[in-house]
Amino acid sequence: MSSGTEANTPPVAQDSAAGRSSTEVREEAKSVEFTYRGIYQKTLAANLCKHVVMAARKRDWLGSTIQRYGDSPERNGVPAKQFAVIAPDEMRLQEHMAKYEPNELDVITVLDDTLCDGVESWAFYGRQPINLRLRRGGTLLVISNRSAEELLKVIPRKPWDWTLAILPGTPSLGGLWVYRDDGTDMRVLGAIARTRPDIFEFSAVESVVNEDEKLGEEHLAALRDGYEEVVIHEVAAGVGKEDDYEPVRLPGYKEMREGIIVEARKLGERNPDYKTSSDRTMRPVVNFDTCIKCRQCWLDCPDECFDITEEGFHPVNYDYCTGCGICAQVCPVEDCIVMVNDLEFIEEGNEDVFPMWKEDKEAYHRWREEKIANGRIEHHDYFNADTWAWSGGKQADRTS
Amino acid sequence: MTTEAPGRALKLEPIKSIKKAPKEEYFESGHRTCQGCLSSLPMRLMAKAAGPRTIVLGTTGCMYVANTTYMSTPWVVPWMHTQLGAAGSSAIGTAAGLKSLMRKGKMKDEPINVIAFCGDGGGADMGLSAISAALTDIEYNLLIFLYDNESYANTDIQTSGQTPWGAVTTFSPPGKKHRIMQRRWKKNVPGMLAAGHPDTRYIASGTPAVPVDMMDKVRAALSAGGPTYMHVLDPCPKGWHYDPEHSTELGKLAIETGIYPLYEIKDGVLNFTGKTKQLALGRRRKPVREYLEKQGRFAHFKNQDYAYFQKKVDEMWEQWIIPCVVAFSYGGPINITTEEPKVRNNNVKRENASWIGEPGHAHEEHEGVSDMPNEPWRDDNELDEYPNALPSMGQ
Numbered sequence: 001m002s003s004g005t006e007a008n009t010p011p012v013a014q015d016s017a018a019g020r021s022s023t024e025v026r027e028e029a030k031s032v033e034f035t036y037r038g039i040y041q042k043t044l045a046a047n048l049c050k051h052v053v054m055a056a057r058k059r060d061w062l063g064s065t066i067q068r069y070g071d072s073p074e075r076n077g078v079p080a081k082q083f084a085v086i087a088p089d090e091m092r093l094q095e096h097m098a099k100y101e102p103n104e105l106d107v108i109t110v111l112d113d114t115l116c117d118g119v120e121s122w123a124f125y126g127r128q129p130i131n132l133r134l135r136r137g138g139t140l141l142v143i144s145n146r147s148a149e150e151l152l153k154v155i156p157r158k159p160w161d162w163t164l165a166i167l168p169g170t171p172s173l174g175g176l177w178v179y180r181d182d183g184t185d186m187r188v189l190g191a192i193a194r195t196r197p198d199i200f201e202f203s204a205v206e207s208v209v210n211e212d213e214k215l216g217e218e219h220l221a222a223l224r225d226g227y228e229e230v231v232i233h234e235v236a237a238g239v240g241k242e243d244d245y246e247p248v249r250l251p252g253y254k255e256m257r258e259g260i261i262v263e264a265r266k267l268g269e270r271n272p273d274y275k276t277s278s279d280r281t282m283r284p285v286v287n288f289d290t291c292i293k294c295r296q297c298w299l300d301c302p303d304e305c306f307d308i309t310e311e312g313f314h315p316v317n318y319d320y321c322t323g324c325g326i327c328a329q330v331c332p333v334e335d336c337i338v339m340v341n342d343l344e345f346i347e348e349g350n351e352d353v354f355p356m357w358k359e360d361k362e363a364y365h366r367w368r369e370e371k372i373a374n375g376r377i378e379h380h381d382y383f384n385a386d387t388w389a390w391s392g393g394k395q396a397d398r399t400s
Numbered sequence: 401m402t403t404e405a406p407g408r409a410l411k412l413e414p415i416k417s418i419k420k421a422p423k424e425e426y427f428e429s430g431h432r433t434c435q436g437c438l439s440s441l442p443m444r445l446m447a448k449a450a451g452p453r454t455i456v457l458g459t460t461g462c463m464y465v466a467n468t469t470y471m472s473t474p475w476v477v478p479w480m481h482t483q484l485g486a487a488g489s490s491a492i493g494t495a496a497g498l499k500s501l502m503r504k505g506k507m508k509d510e511p512i513n514v515i516a517f518c519g520d521g522g523g524a525d526m527g528l529s530a531i532s533a534a535l536t537d538i539e540y541n542l543l544i545f546l547y548d549n550e551s552y553a554n555t556d557i558q559t560s561g562q563t564p565w566g567a568v569t570t571f572s573p574p575g576k577k578h579r580i581m582q583r584r585w586k587k588n589v590p591g592m593l594a595a596g597h598p599d600t601r602y603i604a605s606g607t608p609a610v611p612v613d614m615m616d617k618v619r620a621a622l623s624a625g626g627p628t629y630m631h632v633l634d635p636c637p638k639g640w641h642y643d644p645e646h647s648t649e650l651g652k653l654a655i656e657t658g659i660y661p662l663y664e665i666k667d668g669v670l671n672f673t674g675k676t677k678q679l680a681l682g683r684r685r686k687p688v689r690e691y692l693e694k695q696g697r698f699a700h701f702k703n704q705d706y707a708y709f710q711k712k713v714d715e716m717w718e719q720w721i722i723p724c725v726v727a728f729s730y731g732g733p734i735n736i737t738t739e740e741p742k743v744r745n746n747n748v749k750r751e752n753a754s755w756i757g758e759p760g761h762a763h764e765e766h767e768g769v770s771d772m773p774n775e776p777w778r779d780d781n782e783l784d785e786y787p788n789a790l791p792s793m794g795q
Contacts, residue, residue: 039434039638073465073554073555073556074556075432075433075434075435075437075466075638076434076435076436076437076637076638076644077434077435077644078432078434122432122469122470123432123469123470123471123472124470124471175638175641175696176556176557176638176639176641177568177573177641177696178641178696250471251471262468262471262472262473263473264473264475264476264477264478264479265428265473265474265475265476266476267424267426267452267476268424268425269428269476270428270429270430270474271428271429271430271431271472271473271474272430273430273471273472274430274431274432274469274472275430276429276430276431276432279435280435294418295418295419295421296418299418299421299445299611299612300441300611300648301441302433302436302437302438302440302441302444302647303429303431303433303440304425304427304428304429304444305429308423317429319429320429320430322435322436323435324435324436324437324637324644324645324647325436325643325644325645326436326644326645326647326648328645329645329646329648329649330648379643379645380643380644380645
């Protein structure tokens with residue numbers, strides 16, 4: 001009897017969930033998430049959150065922002081999130097703010113497209129799909145120069161229809177105190193106004209920008225540019241990568257040992273509970289033919305990614321590579337290690353490519369050349385002396 | 401006297417070249433550190449050099465918070481978190497505990513390395529008194545390992561006693577009226593500890609940008625016997641603000657410009673190592689500007705700031721009594737001999753050291769001399785009389 005009642009309950013629950021569908025009921029609180037590269041885009045995300053709240057106030061809604069505690073202190077490149085929550089009245093806003101993070105999101109904005117294949121910012125989440133908490137009918141906005149087909153190879157499917165909006169552009173990366181004022185924030189706001197006028201109308205955010213003395217004509221132009229440039233794709237239920245997310249099983253208090261004792265790693269075993277590959281925007285590709293087996297990359301890697309094979313070569317373990325680029329810098333052989341944009345490796349994933357080289361050196365060579373031709377990156381594009389924030393967005397005049 | 405005392409130091413040979421570095425990792429992949437973090441690299445190199453018979457104690461800081469994310473750990477060797485200023489006291493406690501358990505026969509009698517690491521905030525600021533206390537306690541073998549990223553990096557870059565002059569931190573943002581907000585010169589911690597703790601047998605400075613040198617120093621420190629100290633400069637991409645791929649390059653530049661010296665003080669004899677040795681022999685130092693202008697934290701510098709920084713570094717090299725190590729010159733005539741350097745620390749138990757027989761460390765000279773007169777408190781016969789006695793209980 002009891003099992004029968006249990007079997008009957010899910011459809012009822014589903015119906016009620018459908019009844020609460022957010023896009024139909026305009027008066028519910030709305031949440032916007034900004035997923036970004038830790039530290040590099042911290043100020044950008046904070047700036048965006050601020051403007052979402054300011055634009056909401058233009059239509060007498062209230063708003064507030066959350067930076068999830070788990071991501072602070074942030075680390076360079078580690079995926080992080082900030083949220084803006086807006087609501088029609090104080091009560092509903094507080095109801096949403098009382099949570100650690102919003103459970104359902106109306107808009108998820110991805111400020112760097114290499115985050116699309118999942119984010120692992122904190123060990124107890126595991127590698128979360130980028131659209132995990134996207135609401136029925138929600139919008140995923142990505143800054144990318146790639147097509148929707150390419151992005152949907154890494155973005156997991158949903159059991160309902162959702163919208164993928166692509167704002168053409170390259171990710172804007174700054175530093176801890178450095179905000180790169182290149183109009184990315186304005187373009188993203190314009191794109192949100194176009195795709196989701198129920199969050200804020202274009203006129204609302206336009207008047208916010210107009211009233212801000214620090215923002216000028218170029219910011220308004222960027223806002224309009226984002227509004228016009230964004231490309232909207234309706235994604236049907238079931239389209240996208242197979243969702244293989246397994247939440248990390250958290251131990252109960254009975255399983256935990258006295259004190260806070262955690263088992264040490266076995267010799268030669270990497271930490272299986274926290275993989276760092278989602279920090280990566282680019283990855284090293286090794287030319288094993290020109291490798292002189294000097295071991296410099298192996299010893300200088302701060303993430304212990306390089307293995308040593310019997311022959312003395314150093315294949316990379318891509319599950320843990322954070323893509324810092326130190327190996328490419330210390331390698332004494334020209335072009336032996338080349339950094340390539342991580343989204344060029346949608347098919348390969350984090351698989352080890354050393355067996356491929358061993359099997360067929362010619363094929364590996366062709367594969368490597370192709371990847372380098374498509375996605376070679378010389379440097380992280382943020383060390384830009386023209387954009388230091390503390391001298392009014394301009395480099396200090398060193399001569400005076 | 402050649403019996404090996406309980407809690408004796410492990411004898412570790414120098415590594416000398418990259419190819420001879422042990423392949424085993426005792427600090428593994430899977431830690432939540434920044435891209436290009438050169439504070440996690442010394443953890444790995446230190447564990448690699450120390451080997452499997454090691455206990456690591458970590459004070460609060462980046463390398464505690466980022467490395468032990470919620471029920472997961474990259475450590476292969478035993479590791480324990482300890483309080484922010486407690487590197488010295490926890491190291492002493494662990495070394496004493498091990499020694500006591502071995503003495504009482506409750507644990508296999510074997511050499512075990514005790515390493516306590518701390519950041520520059522936890523070590524050079526808060527934990528300095530405990531480190532100082534540990535370095536005077538010559539009874540116990542331990543290594544205090546200070547990784548210096550020149551700020552409180554774990555809490556988003558606040559000024560520490562190790563932050564260089566003029567650097568931007570959350571506490572010292574340059575403004576329109578005052579360009580330079582960090583007006584303190586960096587504290588010379590290894591020099592201070594060496595000068596003030598004459599019984600400490602090994603004090604060294606290193607950087608993970610020169611990994612083999614750093615690993616050899618860790619091994620020498622662990623082999624020395626007694627408390628030892630090591631200072632490691634780690635470029636920090638987040639706080640120093642540079643592209644993470646330049647981490648190693650910046651560490652090397654710090655040495656080539658003479659801002660950070662590499663040296664080791666072994667039984668009272670100081671030797672510069674690596675590039676610093678070449679600088680001490682007269683090789684031209686690179687201008688500090690080459691190092692400073694590659695970092696965003698010095699982006700507000702004007703020409704006069706570079707000039708001031710250069711002047712201070714020149715002073716370190718030209719006016720200090722020992723360049724970069726002892727921070728004063730002498731005013732009157734003092735007796736500086738030109739003889740061979742004198743090896744000190746005869747009163748520390750010598751059989752624990754690995755460098756017995758090396759030039760300048762002739763053990764034979766002291767063979768006939770018992771250690772006992774210099775160490776009246778150490779009575780190993782006590783063991784026979786009271787097999788279960790704790791030495792500290794005064795029995």
